[in-house]
Amino acid sequence: MGTCPRLPAMRAAALELGARGMRWGALGLLFLGCSPASDPPYYGTGGSPGAESGGSSAGGSAEGSGGAIASGGSGGMSSSGGARATGGVGGAEPAAGGTASGGSGESGGASSGAAASGGASTADGGTSSGGDGSGGATGGAAGATTCDGECVLEWPLIGELSREWTIANYVDLDPTGGIRDYKNGSRAYNGHLGVDIAIASFRAMDKGIPIYAVAPGTVTYVHDGEPDRNTIASVDGCTAVANSVYLVHADGREGRYLHFRTNSITVEVGDKVATGQKLGEVGSSGCSHSPHLHLEMYDEPGGPLVDPFLAGLWREPPPYDAPVKVMEVVLSLGPFASVEAVTSAPPSPTRLPSGSTFGLSVITGGATPDVVEQVSFYRGNTLGFSLPSYVFDGSERHYMRWWEVIADPGEWRAEVRLDGEVVESVEFVAE
Known part of the structure; x- marks a missing residue:
C-alpha cells in the first residue's frame, strides 16, 4: 500500500452507473489512504447522463487512537475502497422464441414499453396513492385461487424490508428519454418496465430465497x-435469456417473473397456482448485475403495461422512503476490487493474517434521506x-461501501451504526 500519512487524505467522487441493467442510482466513491483502488466503471444510459449526488461523506479522515488498524502500525490506517448504490438490476430479456421489444425493457414477447395503464384504485376499502383511476380491487389473499374482480397483489418475497430485500427500481413512467417513477421521482432507469426487488448478495441467493405468486x-x-x-x-452487450415464469392471473392480467436461480422453478406450463405459492428462487440469470426479482405486470397478455404501485394493486405496498437497514457486513481475506467482488465474496472469515490487507464492506437497503452511517x-x-x-x-436503495484495511494483531470488532445506534457488528481475530 505504500507509505501513508498519519491522517490519510480523503478523495470523494459522485458517479452514476446507469443504463438498462444495473442502475447505480447514486454512487458516492470514497477513497481513504495513499493507494486507492481504480475507479469503478461508469456506464451511461445510451447517452451522457448527469451524475446524481450519492449522499455525502462527513469527515475527512479516520479518527481513533493508537493506530491499532494501521499501515506501518503507527497511527491512522491504510484503506482504499468505494461505495456503490444500486437501483437494481436487469436488462433486455428476450423471451424464448421472441426478442425484447424495442430493446428498452426486460421481458420479450409481444408487449412493448407501452405507457402504464390505470391510476389509483381502491384495495380492500383503502385508497392508494398516485394516479387518478378508479375501481375496486378485492380478493387475492394468500392461498386464494380466484379473485373477486380485480386481484389484490401480495408481496412476492418474505422477510424484513430493507434488511432481507429492497426495492431497487420502479417502473419508468416517462415515455420519453427521461425517468419518472410512480411518485414522480427518479427511482428507476430509462425504459424500465417492472419492479426490481433486490436481495443483498450472491451469499443470500445461495441460501435459497423463495419467490411467490402475487x-x-x-x-x-x-x-x-x-x-x-x-x-x-x-448495456454491456448482454444477450442472455433469464429464467422466467409468466402467469395469467385470475383477473386476466399477466405477471412476468424474471431472473430465477438455475433449476429452482417449481411450476410448469398449465399449472394452476394460488396466491403465495412458490414459483422458484431469486437468482441473477439473464441480463442482470446481481440477484433480484424483476416483476412486470400487463393489463392482459400482450396488452398495456401496468404499474402495480400507480394502480394501487398491492395489499400492503412497501413505503417509498423505506427505512435504511444493514443487509450484510462482509469481510474478505483480500481487498475488494469491484462491486462484483463484494456481492460474490464467500462467507466472512473469522481469522485474518495480521499485517495483511483485508476487505470490509457494508451493504444497506432502504432509501430514507439524512440517515448517518458510521463504521468503527x-x-x-x-x-x-x-x-x-x-x-x-435517499437515492441509494441498495448501497455498498467498502474499504481495504491492514490490521494489527488482536481480537477486533467492527460496529456499524445508523444514526448513532449499533445495528450490526462483526468480530475477527488478526494474528
Whole structure:
C-alpha cells in the first residue's frame, strides 16, 4: 500500500452507473489512504447522463487512537475502497422464441414499453396513492385461487424490508428519454418496465430465497436452466435469456417473473397456482448485475403495461422512503476490487493474517434521506478508529461501501451504526 500519512487524505467522487441493467442510482466513491483502488466503471444510459449526488461523506479522515488498524502500525490506517448504490438490476430479456421489444425493457414477447395503464384504485376499502383511476380491487389473499374482480397483489418475497430485500427500481413512467417513477421521482432507469426487488448478495441467493405468486393464476410460460450468477447487463452487450415464469392471473392480467436461480422453478406450463405459492428462487440469470426479482405486470397478455404501485394493486405496498437497514457486513481475506467482488465474496472469515490487507464492506437497503452511517473498529472495548461517516440522500436503495484495511494483531470488532445506534457488528481475530 505504500507509505501513508498519519491522517490519510480523503478523495470523494459522485458517479452514476446507469443504463438498462444495473442502475447505480447514486454512487458516492470514497477513497481513504495513499493507494486507492481504480475507479469503478461508469456506464451511461445510451447517452451522457448527469451524475446524481450519492449522499455525502462527513469527515475527512479516520479518527481513533493508537493506530491499532494501521499501515506501518503507527497511527491512522491504510484503506482504499468505494461505495456503490444500486437501483437494481436487469436488462433486455428476450423471451424464448421472441426478442425484447424495442430493446428498452426486460421481458420479450409481444408487449412493448407501452405507457402504464390505470391510476389509483381502491384495495380492500383503502385508497392508494398516485394516479387518478378508479375501481375496486378485492380478493387475492394468500392461498386464494380466484379473485373477486380485480386481484389484490401480495408481496412476492418474505422477510424484513430493507434488511432481507429492497426495492431497487420502479417502473419508468416517462415515455420519453427521461425517468419518472410512480411518485414522480427518479427511482428507476430509462425504459424500465417492472419492479426490481433486490436481495443483498450472491451469499443470500445461495441460501435459497423463495419467490411467490402475487395473485392466483395459470402458468403460461416457463424457461429454466440458464446460468444464475450473471453480473452483466444489456448495456454491456448482454444477450442472455433469464429464467422466467409468466402467469395469467385470475383477473386476466399477466405477471412476468424474471431472473430465477438455475433449476429452482417449481411450476410448469398449465399449472394452476394460488396466491403465495412458490414459483422458484431469486437468482441473477439473464441480463442482470446481481440477484433480484424483476416483476412486470400487463393489463392482459400482450396488452398495456401496468404499474402495480400507480394502480394501487398491492395489499400492503412497501413505503417509498423505506427505512435504511444493514443487509450484510462482509469481510474478505483480500481487498475488494469491484462491486462484483463484494456481492460474490464467500462467507466472512473469522481469522485474518495480521499485517495483511483485508476487505470490509457494508451493504444497506432502504432509501430514507439524512440517515448517518458510521463504521468503527474496536480492540476489546478500546476504539481503534472510526471511518468517515456517510449521510444518505435517499437515492441509494441498495448501497455498498467498502474499504481495504491492514490490521494489527488482536481480537477486533467492527460496529456499524445508523444514526448513532449499533445495528450490526462483526468480530475477527488478526494474528
